[in-house]
Amino acid sequence: MLCPQNGRVGLEVPLKTVKNFLTGRALVRLNPASPHYLCQDPACPVVYYGEEGVYTLGEVRFPIYDKGASLVCYCFDWTREGLVEALGQGVDPVAQVEEGVRAKRAISRASGRRSKASSIQRKALRLRTPGASKRGAAR
Ligand SMILES: [Zn+2]
Incomplete structure (x- = not known):
């Protein structure tokens, strides 16, 4: 439709x-x-x-990522900026989300651990790629 x-x-x-x-x-x-x-x-x-x-x-009750909201995961308040920062510090946001969901802290339990973590991972990858290529080009 x-x-x-x-x-x-x-x-x-x-x-x-x-x-x-x-x-x-x-x-x-x-x-x-x-x-x-x-x-x-x-x-x-x-x-x-x-x-x-x-x-x-x-x-709608929450910011919508597809509509330009910075919030990527509303369970744990992951923002686009936060993801970039975490990745820069070598922190793995996916592991943190997985841990949070495993501990039953996520509010969107329905989406399941695997699908939630993989959606964060996709977004993290999307964020990581332009920065990585920029750094590569500078060298
Ligand atoms: Zn439309």
């Missing part, structure tokens, strides 16, 4: 994710029987959408 606002292809997201993120007022409109999608365009105000309509940035 395409985003009704900008017509781009969205990413299908599990119902539990939508339920986690929507405010109480927005939840009233949720149709749990139909699939939901995330619009990943940072310029589009629509976050989630489904057959019943759209949910905008004002209707």
